[in-house]
Amino acid sequence: MSENTAEATVWSRLPGLDHPRAFAAEVAVILALGVGGGFLSFVYVNTGLIPEPFDPGIVFALLAVLGAYASPLAGQLARSMTLLVWSSAVSLVVHMLAWVWPLVMLVGEAPLAGIAYVAVKGPLGEAFTGWLFVFPFAFVAGYLTYVLVVGYFWA
């Protein structure tokens, strides 16, 4: 009983997530949205590497669609915002990791030098800029569009 009480205290910090299973589902959705968003923003930034028949427009649209899913997956406006914020953070991490991975890999013989290179030479800044110029305009815009349209017509 005392364990259940302790759990309830922890989970209830997030409104509506008063059960570990609900909390786990929320985290899973955040991770899925974030990883998918990070993948797509990375792909979109590397336009020249997108294989046929895909073009950047399709990738942008997919990213917007993915963002829109934050609303129906959450079911509530407040919770969908939580999903949006946390999945955006996860997507940034995924995007940046993918971006700097080859640079770290290159200096596999000297990992510390690789990390120093990544930290000092600026690829992290490039990665962040790339993400910043895509993600809000696709993922977040997709979410906002969905919320506005659904809210206007069906709420």
Place this chain on the structure above:
Amino acid sequence: MARDSRLVPERPFVVGSFAVVLLLSAVLFAAVFPAYVTAETAYRVEVTATDYTIEDEGKHLVVTLELHNPTDHAIEIQSLSSSAKLGLWISGERMTHATDTAVDGARIPANGNGTVTVDFVVNQEYRKTIREYVESGRAVIRGELEGRVVRERVGISVDGIEVRDDE
């Protein structure tokens, strides 16, 4: 159990279509990421000269370069009928013009080898010198081969490789 947990049975269409979008994202990423790593690490391609011929009374020096691509994505070497960014150097001096240098294209598969030939047009005044230096293994090629990974341009460094005939 919370009624509003996001489990499949409550909203199968939303969850199912979301899974499809996620799958597409993963497929796209899986297609692009090896190409990205290859484009970023193209300098790892190893270039060696394996053969040469002197043709047309010394006017053309045709060198075969073997390329080893250690990456996980193929690299296309661009065919250039002139203006290749490669030069023939002897004793620290460039002996050929980029505008007179041609490269034939090739596809270097992932983790594989391929060959390209470079055709240097040699000015009349340098033909004798170049023949001597090439035959004694003292001529080197420097510059860059132009390649593509999907549609992204990559430069493959050719850094002072010795012109020689392995046969």
